[in-house]
Amino acid sequence: MIWLTWRQHRAETLVLGCILLTAVAGLVLVGLAMSHTFDQLGLGTCTRPASGSCAEASSSFDRQFAPTTLNVTVFLTLLPGVVGMFVGAPMVAREVDRRTHWLVWSQDVSRGRWLLVKSAGLLLLGVSAVGIFTVTLTWTLGTVFRLGTFSRLEPFFFDVQGVVPVAAAVFALTLGMAAGTLTRRTLPAMLIVIVLFGVVRFTVAQARFHYPPDPVTVAVPLSAGPMIPAGAWEIGFPVLLDPQANRVETRSPCAVPGPVQPACAGYRFIVAYQPADRFWRFQAIESGIYVVLAALLLALTAYWVRRLTV
Amino acid sequence: MTPALETLRLGRRYGRNWALQDCSLTIAPGHVTALVGPNGAGKTTLLHLVTGFLTPTTGVVRTLARVGFVAQGQPLYRSFTVEDTLVMGRRLNRTWDDERARKRLHGLGIPLSRPVGRLSGGQQAQVALALALGRRPELLLLDEPLASLDPLARHEFLRTLMESVAEEGLSVVLSSHDIADLARVCDHVVILSASRVLLGGDLADVLRTHKRLTGPRRENGRIANVERVIEARHAERQSTLLARVGGPILDPAWQVEDVSLEGLVLAYLALPSTALIAQRVEVLP
Amino acid sequence: MLTFHLDESSGVPAYLQLVQQVTYALRLGLLQVGDQLPSVREVVAALVINPNTVLKAYRELERMGLVASRQGRGTFVARTPGGAPPGELPALRQDLLRWLERAGEAGLDADGVLALFMSTFREAQDRGRATA
Numbered sequence: 001m002i003w004l005t006w007r008q009h010r011a012e013t014l015v016l017g018c019i020l021l022t023a024v025a026g027l028v029l030v031g032l033a034m035s036h037t038f039d040q041l042g043l044g045t046c047t048r049p050a051s052g053s054c055a056e057a058s059s060s061f062d063r064q065f066a067p068t069t070l071n072v073t074v075f076l077t078l079l080p081g082v083v084g085m086f087v088g089a090p091m092v093a094r095e096v097d098r099r100t101h102w103l104v105w106s107q108d109v110s111r112g113r114w115l116l117v118k119s120a121g122l123l124l125l126g127v128s129a130v131g132i133f134t135v136t137l138t139w140t141l142g143t144v145f146r147l148g149t150f151s152r153l154e155p156f157f158f159d160v161q162g163v164v165p166v167a168a169a170v171f172a173l174t175l176g177m178a179a180g181t182l183t184r185r186t187l188p189a190m191l192i193v194i195v196l197f198g199v200v201r202f203t204v205a206q207a208r209f210h211y212p213p214d215p216v217t218v219a220v221p222l223s224a225g226p227m228i229p230a231g232a233w234e235i236g237f238p239v240l241l242d243p244q245a246n247r248v249e250t251r252s253p254c255a256v257p258g259p260v261q262p263a264c265a266g267y268r269f270i271v272a273y274q275p276a277d278r279f280w281r282f283q284a285i286e287s288g289i290y291v292v293l294a295a296l297l298l299a300l301t302a303y304w305v306r307r308l309t310v
Numbered sequence: 311m312t313p314a315l316e317t318l319r320l321g322r323r324y325g326r327n328w329a330l331q332d333c334s335l336t337i338a339p340g341h342v343t344a345l346v347g348p349n350g351a352g353k354t355t356l357l358h359l360v361t362g363f364l365t366p367t368t369g370v371v372r373t374l375a376r377v378g379f380v381a382q383g384q385p386l387y388r389s390f391t392v393e394d395t396l397v398m399g400r401r402l403n404r405t406w407d408d409e410r411a412r413k414r415l416h417g418l419g420i421p422l423s424r425p426v427g428r429l430s431g432g433q434q435a436q437v438a439l440a441l442a443l444g445r446r447p448e449l450l451l452l453d454e455p456l457a458s459l460d461p462l463a464r465h466e467f468l469r470t471l472m473e474s475v476a477e478e479g480l481s482v483v484l485s486s487h488d489i490a491d492l493a494r495v496c497d498h499v500v501i502l503s504a505s506r507v508l509l510g511g512d513l514a515d516v517l518r519t520h521k522r523l524t525g526p527r528r529e530n531g532r533i534a535n536v537e538r539v540i541e542a543r544h545a546e547r548q549s550t551l552l553a554r555v556g557g558p559i560l561d562p563a564w565q566v567e568d569v570s571l572e573g574l575v576l577a578y579l580a581l582p583s584t585a586l587i588a589q590r591v592e593v594l595p
Numbered sequence: 596m597l598t599f600h601l602d603e604s605s606g607v608p609a610y611l612q613l614v615q616q617v618t619y620a621l622r623l624g625l626l627q628v629g630d631q632l633p634s635v636r637e638v639v640a641a642l643v644i645n646p647n648t649v650l651k652a653y654r655e656l657e658r659m660g661l662v663a664s665r666q667g668r669g670t671f672v673a674r675t676p677g678g679a680p681p682g683e684l685p686a687l688r689q690d691l692l693r694w695l696e697r698a699g700e701a702g703l704d705a706d707g708v709l710a711l712f713m714s715t716f717r718e719a720q721d722r723g724r725a726t727a
Contacts, residue, residue, distance in 0.1 A: 001401070001402065003397070003398075003401050004398055004401065004402065007390065007394060007397075007398070008387065011389070098385060098388075099381055099382070099383055099385040100385045100386070100387055102363065102379070102381035102385060103381065103385045103386065103387070103438075103441075104402070105363065106361065106378065106379040106380075106381070106442070107398075107399065107402035107403050107445070108402055108403045108404050108445075109402050309324075309358075309363070309364055
């Protein structure tokens with residue numbers, strides 16, 4: 001059964017492998033270029049916020065690498081869904097569509113063992129591909145975080161770091177398997193995967209704003225320095241309070257960043273953020289959600305496969 | 311002697327529709343049985359119940375230990391080579407006769423390195439058959455194996471099948487909605503229509519006990535030794551009956567002829583559904 | 596080795612046709628005592644028929660005393676059907692060939708030959724002198 005799973009998915013494994021190889025090579029090159037430029041521009045010596053020559057160096061770096069960073073992050077955000085669609089959806093659907101499930105189940109292999117080995121094999125494939133890509137991307141983006149302007153907890157970056165992409169891939173694959181077993185045709189199953197994966201991913205990303213523990217809320221006096229610690233993820237917008245603790249419009253002159261006006265003494269900002277060190281806790285929560293969903297979908301698939309009469 | 315296949319009041323329902331009902335059959339080993347009936351009669355349902363793909367709603371089914379199956383359309387992995395297909399057979403089955411399978415395909419001139427998708431329809435059917443036979447089954451079930459094959463391919467397929475029966479003492483059940491090819495190779499027949507078994511038994515017996523009677527027009531009354539009239543046609547002055555007989559027809563008014571298997575099957579399939587439920591011996595309609 | 600053929604339109608059961616063909620071959624001396632009949636598998640491969648049909652035919656021939664099957668070795672001719680001893684057949688055949696030549700020289704075509712033969716044959720049967 002292991003041989004059969006490999007032989008059936010040999011072609012797509014090789015294709016995925018080639019894409020992965022090219023992508024990883026590209027990422028490594030980009031990462032090296034980023035690191036090199038970072039040092040060249042002397043950005044390591046800059047403090048936050050950027051000002052003067054640092055600001056210029058920072059914009060220069062942004063101009064050079066922002067488009068690429070955007071592209072690769074979008075790619076990895078979509079990759080789990082794509083894997084789920086093209087690898088997970090056809091797993092049962094194509095077999096039933098082409099009636100080859102009757103061929104396999106006429107041999108000495110039970111439905112249970114068939115499903116177990118096939119799903120394990122494809123999950124391994126998806127996890128490996130997405131995992132390797134995530135690790136490489138994390139290394140590449142290391143330089144970006146040295147700028148100090150971004151947080152790893154930010155939605156854009158959180159989705160492509162740590163274990164969340166792998167957990168999302170597991171979810172997408174099992175979603176594909178379940179959809180394929182339900183529809184018994186590949187195309188509708190793929191459609192279900194795109195739609196549901198997008199919806200769930202979006203919902204979970206929204207839920208992230210409410211992960212325990214609650215954000216840290218502090219009162220920050222006006223100053224030229226940064227309001228939140230390095231790498232922290234700002235939640236919501238800062239609220240400006242006057243010395244009497246009344247809310248002040250953001251149009252107020254005191255809200256303008258820069259050197260502190262004497263008229264604004266006593267004004268302070270109330271700002272909420274999630275500190276950087278909560279990154280792995282949040283990763284665990286989000287991955288946990290995806291894994292639980294995946295387990296339910298796998299159980300559903302197993303149940304439907306057993307009852308398959310077509 | 312254990313039957314090759316035995317069913318007792320076997321039935322399968324989908325929602326409110328019965329795909330097969332009240333099916334009780336006993337098939338002795340070493341025979342080739344034709345399962346005949348129109349599309350939707352329940353042939354595939356019966357075969358799937360026997361292979362275990364379906365669970366019965368009512369009744370039981372018992373078979374010999376090793377069952378082989380070739381599904382409708384002879385499904386194969388089209389991107390696999392013939393070699394790959396045989397390797398799959400070897401790896402997925404506890405018992406596997408690799409040498410014989412290869413020898414058979416070699417004898418048919420089917421190259422092992424060619425992808426299955428690029429073989430002709432007849433060759434694909436032969437590969438599917440070789441795969442099923444590789445398991446050394448005691449009972450082989452085939453769902454409409456000849457349906458999509460041209461006459462030459464059909465002939466070659468049946469040749470391979472009959473050779474295997476001769477060599478290995480295999481029991482075979484094959485379904486078809488076309489009876490023409492099967493008369494030579496089958497020695498048992500089961501007629502299925504609208505989810506019920508109409509007739510089942512040894513082919514020679516069945517042919518011996520069904521006769522076509524032609525005589526002066528008569529619509530009522532009994533004829534000695536006629537157990538049941540299957541089909542009756544009345545012209546102005548003549549009646550033609552297809553009847554199941556229990557002995558010789560001695561009434562000189564009737565001219566008695568043999569019936570072909572095809573004629574017999576057609577007559578049974580033309581029976582109205584109300585007649586299918588009646589079990590009693592019938593007289594002239 | 597004997598080759599079989601089947602005539603599906605004749606109405607004669609398949610196994611009976613096989614029996615008839617073996618009997619015919621024996622009468623003509625095409626099969627001699629001790630010759631082996633084709634194996635069941637060979638007949639099945641040639642005619643694409645049910646093996647049980649062949650078995651039935653061979654059983655019938657065995658019942659008639661014409662053949663004997665030896666376990667694992669095959670089926671062999673045991674004796675020829677009643678009639679002229681095998682040695683007579685070549686001579687009879689020669690006579691028949693000469694008569695056919697004469698008929699041809701006299702101007703009879705194939706149908707004429709058959710008609711003449713059949714009518715004379717029936718006449719001889721009626722007189723009880725033929726050995727049919």
